[in-house]
Amino acid sequence: MSPLKTSLMQTGKMRRMRKPENRVAARSRRQQPLKTKKIAKKVDSVLGPGKTAPNFSLNSTPDQKVSLNDFRGQPVILAFYPADWSPVCTDQLSLYAMVMPEFKKFNAELLAISVDNIWSHLAFAKDRKLNFPVLADFEPKGSISKKYGAYKERIGESARALFVIDDKGIIRWSHLSPDGINPGADGILSALENLNKAQSVEKS
Amino acid sequence: MSGTTTVARKRTTRKTLLEPTSRETAEKYQAPRLEIPVTAERDHIEGPVNASLTLVEYGDYQCPYCGAAYPEVKKVQKELGSELRFVFRNFPLTNMHEHAMNAAETAEAASTQGKFWPMHDFLYEHQAALGDPSVALGYAKKLGLDTQRFEREIAQHMYQKRIKDDFMGGVRSGVNGTPTFYVNGVRHDEDAVAKALIEALNHTK
Numbered sequence: 001m002s003p004l005k006t007s008l009m010q011t012g013k014m015r016r017m018r019k020p021e022n023r024v025a026a027r028s029r030r031q032q033p034l035k036t037k038k039i040a041k042k043v044d045s046v047l048g049p050g051k052t053a054p055n056f057s058l059n060s061t062p063d064q065k066v067s068l069n070d071f072r073g074q075p076v077i078l079a080f081y082p083a084d085w086s087p088v089c090t091d092q093l094s095l096y097a098m099v100m101p102e103f104k105k106f107n108a109e110l111l112a113i114s115v116d117n118i119w120s121h122l123a124f125a126k127d128r129k130l131n132f133p134v135l136a137d138f139e140p141k142g143s144i145s146k147k148y149g150a151y152k153e154r155i156g157e158s159a160r161a162l163f164v165i166d167d168k169g170i171i172r173w174s175h176l177s178p179d180g181i182n183p184g185a186d187g188i189l190s191a192l193e194n195l196n197k198a199q200s201v202e203k204s
Numbered sequence: 205m206s207g208t209t210t211v212a213r214k215r216t217t218r219k220t221l222l223e224p225t226s227r228e229t230a231e232k233y234q235a236p237r238l239e240i241p242v243t244a245e246r247d248h249i250e251g252p253v254n255a256s257l258t259l260v261e262y263g264d265y266q267c268p269y270c271g272a273a274y275p276e277v278k279k280v281q282k283e284l285g286s287e288l289r290f291v292f293r294n295f296p297l298t299n300m301h302e303h304a305m306n307a308a309e310t311a312e313a314a315s316t317q318g319k320f321w322p323m324h325d326f327l328y329e330h331q332a333a334l335g336d337p338s339v340a341l342g343y344a345k346k347l348g349l350d351t352q353r354f355e356r357e358i359a360q361h362m363y364q365k366r367i368k369d370d371f372m373g374g375v376r377s378g379v380n381g382t383p384t385f386y387v388n389g390v391r392h393d394e395d396a397v398a399k400a401l402i403e404a405l406n407h408t409k
Contacts (some may be wrong), residue, residue, distance in 0.1 A: 099375055109376045178233050184380035
């Protein structure tokens with residue numbers, strides 16, 4: 001059961017214990033959790049630091065799959081993004097292609113994920129000269145994005161969400177961008193630096 | 205009365221038990237800040253060095269959006285006059301724009317001979333001709349530059365390190381495309397048009 005449901009049940013129970021009231025109030029109380037649930041469904045809530053990154057296996061080409069677990073032992077950056085072919089000069093991913101040498105200094109792998117199909121991805125990656133795998137969260141649509149809390153039900157696209165996962169598969173940093181704001185690469189680089197610092201402390 | 209308390213309680217519950225929601229992220233959202241401070245030694249500054257307002261652009265000479273923003277910046281400068289200093293830093297998107305690095309080197313080579321801003325303006329006013337180096341060279345001649353030195357420095361990529369340093373400084377400040385503007389040190393996430401820039405500049409005064 002989700003933490004949300006559990007929490008609502010608990011608060012519902014607590015209210016009932018505190019306030020034994022008339023039927024109208026009781027009905028309104030019963031409706032409360034439903035309303036909250038509706039809100040919660042609309043709002044994305046990305047997985048935060050400390051959580052194990054859900055594994056996945058998604059196509060990077062028509063006959064090749066990439067799994068998160070393939071990269072155990074090195075940091076992984078996951079970049080969920082809404083759609084290929086966004087009509088701007090540099091979209092987020094073209095920028096990452098240019099910053100790739102910096103990511104590589106941390107031995108980090110970058111995986112980009114959207115719900116576009118693999119043929120769109122291939123053409124997009126070629127056009128923008130992307131130098132990292134672009135994965136298709138296409139069928140069942142958005143299932144991996146959903147696991148990371150990075151899916152927008154209403155528009156049927158992944159949210160602009162970033163994750164930095166450590167060598168053991170634990171999420172160490174995550175970021176959800178407000179609508180229409182390209183997050184850039186500064187957050188990722190800081191997260192990788194912090195990861196390095198934390199690991200050197202562990203070793204010493 | 206009771207309605208209000210319920211709402212308040214509901215919010216607390218959600219905040220403590222769930223990860224931040226997008227709505228909360230938006231409320232708490234803070235635009236990235238300029239990590240590399242503006243200095244008279246290093247930066248190309250147009251306007252009084254100690255002006256009270258600072259507009260920094262990370263730009264690419266071949267980017268059409270930067271080309272479109274160029275007259276907007278001129279309008280901002282005209283409107284704010286000596287209150288404003290405008291700073292240009294390089295952010296050539298070399299994987300998209302094949303002439304962007306060469307153009308940035310051209311402006312830097314002119315800068316060494318004291319003519320950064322005329323060359324900067326010329327390049328944006330002649331974006332379509334960036335593939336033909338003789339156009340900028342002709343202008344360098346017109347400006348009275350030592351064209352031999354100018355050509356040699358471009359050919360030897362004398363300024364590539366500086367340009368790449370600009371680029372990485374931009375990345376660390378959250379540059380997410382071109383043009384990216386910083387208004388008094390904070391990334392401008394609104395449109396790159398004069399009205400929005402002037403409003404933002406005056407707002408953070």
